[in-house]
Amino acid sequence: GENVEQHPSTLSVQEGDSAVIKCTYSDSASNYFPWYKQELGKRPQLIIDIRSNVGEKKDQRIAVTLNKTAKHFSLHITETQPEDSAVYFCAAINTGNQFYFGTGTSLTVIP
Amino acid sequence: EAQVTQNPRYLITVTGKKLTVTCSQNMNHEYMSWYRQDPGLGLRQIYYSMNVEVTDKGDVPEGYKVSRKEKRNFPLILESPSPNQTSLYFCASSFRQGLNSPLHFGNGTRLTVT
Secondary structure: OOEEEEOOEEEEEEEOOEEEEEEEEEOOOOEEEEEEEEEEEEEEEEEEEOOOOEEEEOOEEEEEEEEEOEEEEEEEOOOOOOOHHHEEEEEEEEOOEEEEEEOOOOEEEEE | OOOOOEOOEEEEEOOOEEEEEEEOOOOOOOOOOOEEEEEEEEEEEEEEEEEEEEEEOOOOOOOOOEEOOOOOOOEEEEOOOOOHHOOOEEEEEEEEEEEOOOOEEEOOOEEEEE
């Protein structure tokens, strides 16, 4: 099966700085990579996703990059704000039917 | 409003007492799944269902059962709960797996087994 590793597990940044979270995956057949944000006490919600035929995708202050050769993908948040503080999960989906999630990154944006 | 509804939100029970957590979605999604979330372990899949009457084991199925008699409902059954099943549970659905559809999560059920 797939193995998704996520780093770092915790991340603190000053407001306005950038934050980067990295994930690696093991199954070269994986073809869909979503990122979820989970605020304290709430459900995970999709913030951005990327498919294997795309190298980069951007949505306002959030971007995701994918390197299929190296089997890693990253979430980039620019101009961070306190409301960006949350736990972020990456995931990989292969040709099977299972989502494999990373272990999460707790991001704290310091005002 | 399109949503995934789980009930109950909180549940405290004792070892061995059978319980069911319900999950319902109103988006006509084919794919439904259950996850448990534990500190440091992220989200781990328990069971999933590709469509009515089709269910498969995820990564941590031991001690759980599911059924998919109707497209909208996917209950999680713990026949004999144990303390190691104390966790936060999420039901999720997506339009159709294999087409890179994102998951929509319910609000979660926090289960405590004493």
